[in-house]
Amino acid sequence: MAAPRLFRPAARLLSSRLASSSLRPALPHSACAHSILRSRGYATESGVKEVTVRDALNEALAEELESNQKTFILGEEVAQYNGAYKVTRGLLDRFGPKRVIDTPITEAGFCGLAVGAALAGLHPICEFMTFNFAMQAIDQIINSAAKTHYMSGGIQPCNITFRGPNGFAAGVAAQHSQDYSAWYGSIPGLKVVSPWSSEDAKGLLKAAIRDPNPVVVLENELMYGLSFPMSEAAQKSDFVLPIGKAKVERPGKDLTIVSISRCVGQSLAAATQLKQKYGVEAEVINLRSVKPLDVETIIASLKKTGRLMVVESSYPMFGLSSEILALSMEYGFDYLTAPAVRVTGAEVPTPYAAGLENLAFPQEDTVVGQAAKLLRL
Amino acid sequence: MLFRSVARQAAPLRRSAFAPLARRSVTTDAASSHAENIPQEDDKPFTVRLSDESFETYELDPPPYTLETTKKELKQMYYDMVSIRRMEMAADRLYKEKKIRGFCHLSTGQEAVAVGIEHAINRADKVITAYRCHGFALMRGGTVRSIIGELLGRREGIAYGKGGSMHMFAENFYGGNGIVGAQVPVGAGLAFAQQYTEQPNTSIILYGDGASNQGQVFEAFNMAKLWNLPALFGCENNKYGMGTSASRSSALTEYYKRGQYIPGLKVNGMDVLATKAAVQYGKDYAVSGKGPLVFEYVTYRYGGHSMSDPGTTYRSREEIQRMRSTNDPIAGLKQKMLEWGVTSEEELKSIDKSARSHVDEEVATAEAMAVPDNTSRILFEDIYVRGSEPRWMRGRTVDETFYY
Numbered sequence: 104m105a106a107p108r109l110f111r112p113a114a115r116l117l118s119s120r121l122a123s124s125s126l127r128p129a130l131p132h133s134a135c136a137h138s139i140l141r142s143r144g145y146a147t148e149s150g151v152k153e154v155t156v157r158d159a160l161n162e163a164l165a166e167e168l169e170s171n172q173k174t175f176i177l178g179e180e181v182a183q184y185n186g187a188y189k190v191t192r193g194l195l196d197r198f199g200p201k202r203v204i205d206t207p208i209t210e211a212g213f214c215g216l217a218v219g220a221a222l223a224g225l226h227p228i229c230e231f232m233t234f235n236f237a238m239q240a241i242d243q244i245i246n247s248a249a250k251t252h253y254m255s256g257g258i259q260p261c262n263i264t265f266r267g268p269n270g271f272a273a274g275v276a277a278q279h280s281q282d283y284s285a286w287y288g289s290i291p292g293l294k295v296v297s298p299w300s301s302e303d304a305k306g307l308l309k310a311a312i313r314d315p316n317p318v319v320v321l322e323n324e325l326m327y328g329l330s331f332p333m334s335e336a337a338q339k340s341d342f343v344l345p346i347g348k349a350k351v352e353r354p355g356k357d358l359t360i361v362s363i364s365r366c367v368g369q370s371l372a373a374a375t376q377l378k379q380k381y382g383v384e385a386e387v388i389n390l391r392s393v394k395p396l397d398v399e400t401i402i403a404s405l406k407k408t409g410r411l412m413v414v415e416s417s418y419p420m421f422g423l424s425s426e427i428l429a430l431s432m433e434y435g436f437d438y439l440t441a442p443a444v445r446v447t448g449a450e451v452p453t454p455y456a457a458g459l460e461n462l463a464f465p466q467e468d469t470v471v472g473q474a475a476k477l478l479r480l
Numbered sequence: 481m482l483f484r485s486v487a488r489q490a491a492p493l494r495r496s497a498f499a500p501l502a503r504r505s506v507t508t509d510a511a512s513s514h515a516e517n518i519p520q521e522d523d524k525p526f527t528v529r530l531s532d533e534s535f536e537t538y539e540l541d542p543p544p545y546t547l548e549t550t551k552k553e554l555k556q557m558y559y560d561m562v563s564i565r566r567m568e569m570a571a572d573r574l575y576k577e578k579k580i581r582g583f584c585h586l587s588t589g590q591e592a593v594a595v596g597i598e599h600a601i602n603r604a605d606k607v608i609t610a611y612r613c614h615g616f617a618l619m620r621g622g623t624v625r626s627i628i629g630e631l632l633g634r635r636e637g638i639a640y641g642k643g644g645s646m647h648m649f650a651e652n653f654y655g656g657n658g659i660v661g662a663q664v665p666v667g668a669g670l671a672f673a674q675q676y677t678e679q680p681n682t683s684i685i686l687y688g689d690g691a692s693n694q695g696q697v698f699e700a701f702n703m704a705k706l707w708n709l710p711a712l713f714g715c716e717n718n719k720y721g722m723g724t725s726a727s728r729s730s731a732l733t734e735y736y737k738r739g740q741y742i743p744g745l746k747v748n749g750m751d752v753l754a755t756k757a758a759v760q761y762g763k764d765y766a767v768s769g770k771g772p773l774v775f776e777y778v779t780y781r782y783g784g785h786s787m788s789d790p791g792t793t794y795r796s797r798e799e800i801q802r803m804r805s806t807n808d809p810i811a812g813l814k815q816k817m818l819e820w821g822v823t824s825e826e827e828l829k830s831i832d833k834s835a836r837s838h839v840d841e842e843v844a845t846a847e848a849m850a851v852p853d854n855t856s857r858i859l860f861e862d863i864y865v866r867g868s869e870p871r872w873m874r875g876r877t878v879d880e881t882f883y884y
Binding site for chain 1: 606608637638639640641642643647649654655656657658659662664665666667668669670671672673674676677695696699700702703706861862863864865866868870871872873878
């Protein structure tokens with residue numbers, strides 16, 4: 104089934120061989136528009152309630168455990184301890200030890216075991232206390248989970264969800280402060296999502312659990328305790344978000360800020376400042392998915408604004424923002440009125456001291472300053 | 481009715497089609513193996529007495545030294561082992577003709593493990609192994625043509641030409657994992673799923689003596705015992721992990737004891753009957769809720785680690801020759817069948833012939849298969865489950881981007 108080609112690669116313009124292919128720069132906005140209608144401006148609407156990201160994730164897990172007997176969750180401290188970050192609170196009491204399983208501290212082992220259970224037809228949710236520890240198990244995620252469907256010629260699916268906090272937390276230093284979106288995002292066979300708000304968290308986690316492929320859900324510890332309004336629709340048990348679809352959190356005409364996870368909040372705050380200080384309207388895109396990456400939404404926005412900035416907190420080299428900048432050149436070069444820029448984590452192992460840690464990751468003023476520079480304000 | 485009582489020691493040495501049989505070495509000695517009162521009917525069960533040296537145990541009562549079988553089954557086992565060997569020899573030839581690419585690990589000499597296991601379990605039991613997987617793929621229901629076709633990179637190969645030698649899958653056969661030791665926790669997961677869904681089945685999890693030192697093997701042992709999973713871990717000890725002999729890699733070379741808190745069973749993996757008896761016993765043990773076992777199948781590979789290894793720099797030609805002539809699993813079963821009067825030389829020859837001609841025909845069919853079309857549709861298919869793909873995957877250039 105050939106999906107419509109919705110965006111225009113600049114390279115295609117250069118290729119006479121493809122000159123006859125239909126170029127359709129226009130983008131149907133239905134999905135985005137839909138999301139905008141449900142954006143946070145409606146927090147006072149009746150039925151909307153404030154929910155923390157932690158509770159949204161918990162609700163997603165509970166609903167999926169409830170509706171699908173093949174689903175179970177395993178990981179370190181997920182059951183009796185109620186989760187190292189309390190995301191799995193109450194699940195043991197509700198679903199029992201068969202479905203909510205404390206594992207030994209043995210990432211390669213329990214991750215491999217979960218992959219095996221998925222190959223055998225179950226739908227495991229494999230929690231890593233943090234994705235830093237999943238490095239012990241990354242071979243199983245990539246070589247056993249992501250590649251088996253292809254290597255088997257499509258006869259052996261692997262319906263598994265890997266989830267846990269990703270990226271830096273507060274004051275936990277270098278070994279516990281790494282962002283893996285580029286690592287997993289580079290692997291064909293995986294899907295990778297990274298929520299920002301409570302609706303994101305619930306909708307994306309449920310989509311990940313239901314997706315028949317291995318999906319990596321990169322959460323953020325610093326977001327767990329934050330509250331967001333959750334629409335009536337999102338509170339229902341049938342709420343899922345499409346994987347691979349970004350959301351325009353704030354429409355604008357002067358600058359496109361593409362962001363993900365915690366940095367979406369910083370970008371929105373920066374956009375407010377840009378408006379106050381300079382009267383500039385920045386459009387903020389919440390990527391939601393790393394893989395597949397919603398290039399259409401990015402390019403459609405770039406077409407409108409002519410300027411692109413990516414804000415994320417992983418290492419700068421060979422990262423998510425590098426990829427988006429490359430894609431913007433390939434698919435949106437003609438729309439760029441200035442070189443695209445990126446705001447990322449610094450290229451340094453995360454330091455412990457608070458002041459140094461702040462220097463290692465994007466802050467609101469970093470985003471504002473870089474945007475002002477890009478816009479020559 | 482043909483009744484024969486043959487003591488192994490009293491039997492004259494027989495010339496086999498494969499190798500002259502001499503006295504067997506200790507670990508694979510079938511000295512006391514015998515069978516009496518062989519019925520005439522092909523499918524009437526009778527009892528075989530296994531060699532006293534079939535098993536060694538660790539914290540475990542030994543399995544019975546008797547095995548109930550039929551003439552038909554013995555002939556089928558013989559047929560299966562001959563088929564695997566013939567298929568591996570074909571792979572050897574095709575590799576040398578440069579028709580097979582990449583890595584190719586053959587199991588010549590180790591046939592009794594794959595065949596013995598398959599005859600002890602049923603199709604609802606699960607098997608996972610490492611990259612030396614051709615024989616297991618055949619036993620699990622793969623056809624010779626699909627396996628050889630895969631080695632040749634053909635579209636009708638068992639993995640549609642996407643997996644190659646190391647990645648073969650079939651129903652309840654989970655590969656075919658190319659990462660040494662990674663299949664062990666995955667296999668524990670298969671057993672976990674059996675326990676979760678309350679199936680009265682077991683998972684056979686195989687790894688080599690080289691892989692046995694991987695940390696995740698012990699991680700899998702721990703969880704399997706902790707949760708009482710119906711997992712039969714099995715170290716196929718062929719004495720060498722690539723070119724490193726067991727004693728140069730392992731602080732404890734008694735691999736069946738390496739589960740520590742998991743009972744172990746060492747089996748003569750050159751004896752297909754002992755292997756079957758052990759796995760049958762293990763399956764009953766695991767399914768009855770007693771938890772995992774650690775098997776050690778003592779075996780030997782005649783060839784190198786892979787096709788690029790002549791297999792003679794780290795062991796002597798005499799050692800290989802001695803194993804071939806005294807421990808060969810096919811010749812061993814053949815000799816027993818003749819001694820017990822299960823079959824005649826003529827019938828064995830005709831089984832040999834039919835197995836070989838079947839394999840040869842299948843190999844010819846595989847060679848005639850088409851390679852996959854070199855199109856992006858074929859290249860990009862099955863990265864994700866159909867219908868759930870991203871809208872596009874990138875090719876080498878933007879122009880080559882593939883849209884599902």
